[in-house]
Amino acid sequence: MHDESQITVGELARRLGIAPATLRTWDRRYGLGPSGHEIGAHRRYDTVDVARISVMRRLVISGVSPKEAALIAVDADINEAENLPIVKFEERAEVINAILKALESLDVAFVNEIIRREILANGVTTTWVEILAPTLIKVGEEWSRTGLGISNEHLLTEVLTKILREVSEEIENPINPKPIVLASIGEELHCLAMHALLAALAERNIQAHFFGARTPVDSLVEVVRKIAPPVLFVWAQLSENADYSIATALPAGRPSTRLLLGGPGWDVERCAGATFVTGLPEACEMVSSTLGLAV
Numbered sequence: 001m002h003d004e005s006q007i008t009v010g011e012l013a014r015r016l017g018i019a020p021a022t023l024r025t026w027d028r029r030y031g032l033g034p035s036g037h038e039i040g041a042h043r044r045y046d047t048v049d050v051a052r053i054s055v056m057r058r059l060v061i062s063g064v065s066p067k068e069a070a071l072i073a074v075d076a077d078i079n080e081a082e083n084l085p086i087v088k089f090e091e092r093a094e095v096i097n098a099i100l101k102a103l104e105s106l107d108v109a110f111v112n113e114i115i116r117r118e119i120l121a122n123g124v125t126t127t128w129v130e131i132l133a134p135t136l137i138k139v140g141e142e143w144s145r146t147g148l149g150i151s152n153e154h155l156l157t158e159v160l161t162k163i164l165r166e167v168s169e170e171i172e173n174p175i176n177p178k179p180i181v182l183a184s185i186g187e188e189l190h191c192l193a194m195h196a197l198l199a200a201l202a203e204r205n206i207q208a209h210f211f212g213a214r215t216p217v218d219s220l221v222e223v224v225r226k227i228a229p230p231v232l233f234v235w236a237q238l239s240e241n242a243d244y245s246i247a248t249a250l251p252a253g254r255p256s257t258r259l260l261l262g263g264p265g266w267d268v269e270r271c272a273g274a275t276f277v278t279g280l281p282e283a284c285e286m287v288s289s290t291l292g293l294a295v
């Protein structure tokens with residue numbers, strides 16, 4: 001009989017997305033293997049062994065050589081989960097790679113940690129432009145190339161939505177008395193760029209409300225009629241969702257609502273009556289200048 005918390009090399013390999021051969025090499029070369037012995041049975045990894053292997057994998061994902069990583073992993077203080085070592089990335093590409101590999105291994109805690117650290121160090125806008133948008137684009141490319149990886153896309157979406165929401169909720173004394181309104185239009189389910197905009201605006205102390213996915217034009221017209229927001233930002237990721245009637249449907253108020261459109265779904269040529277915005281930094285600048293703030 002073995003303890004349920006102890007697992008075989010095959011089980012650990014599946015759980016962490018590491019080849020069993022790699023685990024055996026780490027055991028043979030660096031002594032990072034199962035510590036428990038069972039006579040007449042395969043050796044099994046206990047929870048401390050698994051934690052050490054996780055440290056090893058995180059370090060290797062972060063670009064540390066296996067030899068150096070093993071030295072750290074063997075001595076790591078396993079009881080302090082949040083103090084597990086993580087190295088400082090030198091290149092943006094390394095961060096993106098680390099997120100992709102951690103997603104592959106379903107290491108949600110590590111994905112969380114990498115992204116939170118980046119946002120803390122560099123803010124939402126830079127992190128989105130340099131790390132998050134390129135990572136999402138890569139995940140999308142992988143899906144369209146292989147038809148696989150949808151679970152990674154969903155996992156990353158969940159982690160990002162949560163983190164970006166937390167940042168947006170931190171806003172205390174917004175500088176705009178009337179909130180900005182954001183929405184994904186028509187049948188549009190893609191929302192992450194709007195969560196990023198919400199969080200980036202919150203960092204600038206600008207309050208916005210996101211009306212979520214699949215917001216019909218009629219509801220947006222109703223919202224504008226009710227609260228006349230200074231800016232209405234409408235996202236279309238897919239061309240079939242870009243509803244151009246929004247440009248003429250809004251009521252003319254005083255002061256009027258500025259309509260900004262973003263996302264690859266819009267055809268710029270057909271966006272007359274609205275301003276098309278190409279990126280997150282530009283979106284923040286447009287909102288700030290519309291509110292009369294220095295940019």
Ligand code: B12
Binds near residue numbers: 190194263264
């Ligand atoms: C996450 C994701 C999903 C999630 C969305 C979850 C959520 N809550 O948002 C889910 C799983 C729901 C999903 C569903 C689908 N998806 Co999807 N998805 C993505 C993914 C990976 C990221 C989307 C995203 O947030 N993009 C925003 C940024 C990161 O990317 P971008 O728009 O390309 O960025 C450019 C500009 O917009 C600009 N930019 C970047 N950030 C910002 C921010 C602001 C504020 C501004 C103004 C500009 C800007 O700069 C970039 C360079 O030009 C993309 C990959 C991709 N390239 O976008 C696929 C992608 C958009 N999806 C795709 C598809 C096909 C689908 C589905 C049809 C799949 C299906 N068969 O069910 C459905 C459609 C759902 C619907 N009706 O809307 C395709 C679309 C291909 C196309 N052009 O037609 C993509 C491109 C994947 C691919 N490479 O094939 N998806």
